[in-house]
Amino acid sequence: MSPDDHVTPVTALLVANRGEIARRVLRTCRALGVSSVAVHTPGEEDAPHVREADIVAALPVPEGRGPVDAYLDPDALVDAARRAGADAVHPGYGFLSENAGFARAVVDAGLTWVGPAAEVIERMGSKTLAKRVARDAGVPVADALDPADVRDEHLPVLVKAVSGGGGRGMRVVRDLEELPGEVDAARSEAASAFGDPEVFCEPYVERGRHVEVQILADAHGTVWAVGERDCSVQRRHQKVLEEAPAPGLPDALRARLHRAARDLAAAIGYTGAGTAEFLVPVTEDGPGEPVFLEMNTRLQVEHPVTECVTGLDLVEWQIRIAEGEPLPAPEPPEPRGHAIEARLYAEDPRRDWRPRTGTLHAFEVPAATAFFETPAGYGVRLDHGVEAGDEVGTDFDPLLAKVVAHGRDRRDALRRLSAALSTALLHGVGTNRDLLVRILGDPHLVDPACLHTGLLTGERLVALARPLADERTERAAALAASLAAIEAVRGHGPTPVGAPAGWRNVPSAPHERRHRTDDGREIVSSFHSTRGVHRPVAEGVRVLSVAPDLVVLETDGVRRPFEIHRAPATPGAPGSVHVRSSLGTVVLTPVDPLPVPETRVDPGALPAPMPGTITAVDVEVGQSVREGQTLLRMEAMKMEHRVTAPADGTVRELPVKAGERVPAGTPLAVLDHTGTEEPPGPPESTTPSHPVDEGSNP
Known part of the structure; x- marks a missing residue:
């Protein structure tokens, strides 16, 4: 037959x-x-x-x-x-x-x-059961603990959801008193994301590499280990960068990982595409002995890097295997070159990864040569779920797109990916793009010996999360936006017919235009305009040309074009100006010289920093709270965020309740602050449920 x-x-x-x-x-x-x-x-x-x-x-x-x-x-x-x-x-x-x-x-x-049979999903879908199956197959395994059995000697531990993945339902616990609350929060998040609230604990490794092996197996007994991927660069236990092959692994360790993944797949009769995930401890002497974490019985988000280096279409082989077709050879193709994937999220790394929402006015990656498939030769692939004009809300995951670079070697892929992200047009919704570009140039990523899951933490995260554009670039961008705005209204404003743009009857006084940056700082641009000639007050700056969408400035003898993109105002969001140059993109909001009076807000009110659903209210009216204490928890983009007290005080009002969906700006709590004459303003952001100053297990 x-x-x-x-x-x-x-x-x-x-x-x-x-x-x-x-x-x-x-x-x-x-x-x-x-x-x-x-x-x-x-x-x-x-x-x-x-x-x-x-x-x-x-x-x-x-x-x-x-x-x-x-x-x-x-x-x-x-x-x-x-x-x-x-x-x-x-x-x-x-x-x-x-x-x-x-x-x-x-x-x-x-x-x-x-996909694989339901019985296989059942055995591997439960991370605790998967560990027992892997141990029986001779695969080294990290211990699983019932939360009720965790003792001081087990700390630190990682609370994980039994079902699902993607960092949801995960918490690092270092203090036994915090365990019950973190377990409850993890259960709530896991139930919301996967419909299963069950969680477990495992030993937490401070410095480890997350390495996973891609499996393809048919119904005729052939099992492929289709190479491995390194997914150690993570935020809040969610992957940010993935690459294949995993850099810097000794050949013997790579072979052990492949063999363990094949043995596990064969032991359970696996069919289709799947991924065996391992944690490799990082020691001073190099990678340590790997331990099995879990098996994902599905296609991974990061599968494009494997497709790029092997030339396989993993989705095609999922379908062919489901139809009953055998794999075409005993062994998979050998990898060619190196591929790196960056996950582009709608979030703000500078504000504890707060989700960003709004209308995506521009979305383009000019460097992309292929879409949802492997580039011919080497190049950049784009897998994206959004297009320009789409609305980004909080109901679903904040992943906008995956940008994948395939190069001759790792250095080539890093350079291609950095350039592709740097030149992307992303207007209207804040993203982690600048963070990604900085990571790709960070020495700790370039050197595989420095890779581990805690890279995006502490002071390094603060440095990497800085915008690409510095303050000098912001001032230049604000000047360019001001000049472009004058040119855009030529012939449409109250200027006398025939007069040049920027004409005024007091030529000795400079123009002044004000813009507010994304983090709330105000920039004043001053310049003289006479018969279409613009002369900035700032020293060392010359205006070479002005158009409504392009301004060319020369600073200290260096000429740079500044592209201008205007995003119209939407309900709840003022109009903004996006100024792009080789120094980075700057987002500015024009400051109205005659603003409309705003309704006074109770100084003790804490507004919702984003749209979302209230998942829990942790305090009561009349309760005394301390600075940093959790008041409420809310879910946005399938992640839980904590709203904390900005200062010591007493809860005066709690106008929302658990289960309520609220728009951004909704008062969540009102505090009477103690010990200060003037209450502090609302917190810059919520506190994430996953601490950002710690490393993470995947």
């Missing part, structure tokens, strides 16, 4: 996901000639993944719940597949991708499940 006799072709595939991963799967469907089905919740009718699918099915949102819950409803997804005429389901990653009950429901409905 030939292998073709076991093949059951997929003709219509429903992608039980959204955003970037849905678009990625749709691209492979088009290449294979498979009809594609997208799903969406209300408000997503015009989302990119919806527009690109052949067939679209709506998902109902359960009454009183949010849109995420629709993607966590197996019955609704199976019903959507039936209604759309799909004969197979691909789960993507996140949501129900590692839910055995969903896999069973798909198969019971007579559909093809693109």
Whole structure:
């Protein structure tokens, strides 16, 4: 009997996901000639993944719940597949991708499940059970502890969700008194993200490398270890950079990791794509002995780096294996070159990773040569879930895109990726782009011996999170924005007909325009304008040309163009100006010289720093609180954030309750502060549920 006799072709595939991963799967469907089905919740009718699918099915949102819950409803997804005429389901990653009950429901409905069998997902989906299975297969394993059994001698420990991943439901605990509260918070976050509140603890390694092995296995007994990836650069236990092959690993250690992953896959009868994750302790003598952490029974977010270095389409092989096709050779392709992926998030690293929201007015990565597929030769790949004009909210993960550079070697890939990010147009929503560019040039990343999961912490994080543009660049950008604004209103303002832009009847007095930076500082630009000639008051600066969207300045004999992009005002957000140059992008808000009087706000009120859902209220009216104490917790972009007291005081009002969805600016609590004549202003940001001054296990 030939292998073709076991093949059951997929003709219509429903992608039980959204955003970037849905678009990625749709691209492979088009290449294979498979009809594609997208799903969406209300408000997503015009989302990119919806527009690109052949067939679209709506998902109902359960009454009183949010849109995420629709993607966590197996019955609704199976019903959507039936209604759309799909004969197979691909789960993507996140949501129900590692839910055995969903896999069973798909198969019971007579559909093809693109993934391992439900029994395998069950055994590997529970991280505690997966550790026992791995130990039985001879794979070295990190101990798992029941939270109730943790003692002082076990500290520090990492609280982890039994189901799911992506850093959600994870907490580092160093004090036994803090364990119950952190376990409760982890359970709440895990239940929201994965529908399973169960958690466990494992020993916390201060300095370790997160190395994972990509597996492909068919139903005919062939198991490939398709190389490994290093994912040690993380924030809040979530990966920020991933690369393949893992740099600086001794060949013997690399071989042990591959063998352990193959042995585990073979022991459980694994089929499809999966990832075995390991923690490699970092010692003064180099990498230590690896321990198994977990197995992800799905496609990983970082799979593009493996695709780039191997030339494989992992989604294609997921589908082919689900159809029954065997892998084409006993061994996988050898890696070629080096690939690095950067995750572009809508967040602010300078303010404890606060999520950023709004309208994405411009989104373009000019260096990208391929989209959702491996570049021909070496180049830059872009996998993105958003387009210019899209609204970025707080219901879903803050990942906007993955930018992947494939180079001849690691240095080539680092340089390509840094240039691609530096030249990207990202206007309207704050991102971690500047942080990524600084990381890519940091000596601790360039030297593989310095890699570990705690890199983005402490003083190094403070330094890396600085904007690329310094104060001098901000002043130049503000001047460019001021001159461009004058040129933009030529012929449209109250200036006499025929007079040059910037004309005024007191030529001796300079123009003054004010802008506010993203962090609230005010910049004053002063310049003279006579018959279209602009002369800045600042020394060493010359204006070479002015247009509404481009100003060329010469500073100390160096000429630089400044591109101007204006973002219109939206409800709750004033208009802004994005000024881009080779020195970085500066976001400015024009300051109205005659502002409209604002409604007085209670000086003790703490407004919501972002839209979100209140998950817990930790204090009561009349309670005394100390500076830094948690008052409330709220969820935004599937991460929990803590609202803390900016100073000692007493809780006067609590106008919100758990479960309530609130827009940005909503008063969450009102405090009467003690010990100060003037109460402090509202906190700059919430405090993250995952401490940012500590290292992390993946």
